[in-house]
Amino acid sequence: MAKILGLGGFFFKSADPEALANWYKTHLGMPVEAWGGCAFRTSALPKGSYSVWSPMADSSDYFAPSSSAFMLNLVVDDLDEMLSTLAAAGAEVMPEREDTEFGRFGWFVDPDGNKVELWQMAQED
Template identity: 80%
Template sequence: MAKVIGLGGVFFKSADPEALANWYKTHLGMPVEHWGGCAFRALDLPKGSYSVWSPFAAGSDYFHPSRHPFMFNLVVDDLEAVLAQAAAGGAEVLPGREDTEFGRFGWFIDPDGNKVELWQMSVNS
C-alpha cells in the first residue's frame, strides 16, 4: 500500500499574508523567502527531529484562547528567548510552560489571532 511519509507543509489563510510573514521573519527569525513562506530543511533541525500530525477532538480547548480550529507548533532553539522576541513584537505570550519527556513548550497568540506552540526539543527526543 502507498503511504504518507512526512509532513509537506502547513498552509493557512491570512487577511494580510505579507504582513504576517514579515512579522514572523522580524520577530522570530523565520527564513521567509520571496514567495512568502519558508522551507525548514531537515539538516537545520536538531538531530532526531520529527513532525507531528495530530487531530484533536472538536470540543478540545487546547487551542484556546484562539478561536481558530488549528494551532501551529514550531521547533525553536531557545524557548524563553523566542517567547521574549514574540512579546517584543506585540504577541500575547500565554502564561505557563510545560516540561515533558519531549522537551519544553510555551505558547503565544500571533497578530492574526493564531495560537502558536513553541517546542524546544529535549536532547533525548
C-alpha cells in the same frame, strides 16, 4: 503499499498574508522567501527531530484563546529567549510553560489571533 513519510507543509488563510509573513520573519527569524513562505530543511533541525500530526476533538480548548481550527507548532532552539523576544515585541505570550519527556513547550498568539506552540525538543542522548 505507498506510505506517508512526513509533513510536507502547512497552508492557511490570512487577511494579510504579506504582513503576517513579515511579522514572523521579523519576530521569529523565519526564513520567508520571495514567494511568501518558508522551506524548513530537516538538516537545520535537532538530531532525531520529527513532525506531529494530531487530529483533536472539536470540543478541545487546547487552541484557546484562538478560535482557529488549527494550531501551528514551531521547533525552536531556545524557548525562553524566543518567548521573551516575542513579549518584548508586543505579542500576547501565554504565561504557562510545559516541561515533558518530549521537551519544553510555550505559546503565543500571532497578529491574526492564532495560537502558536513553540517546542524546544528534548536533547537526544
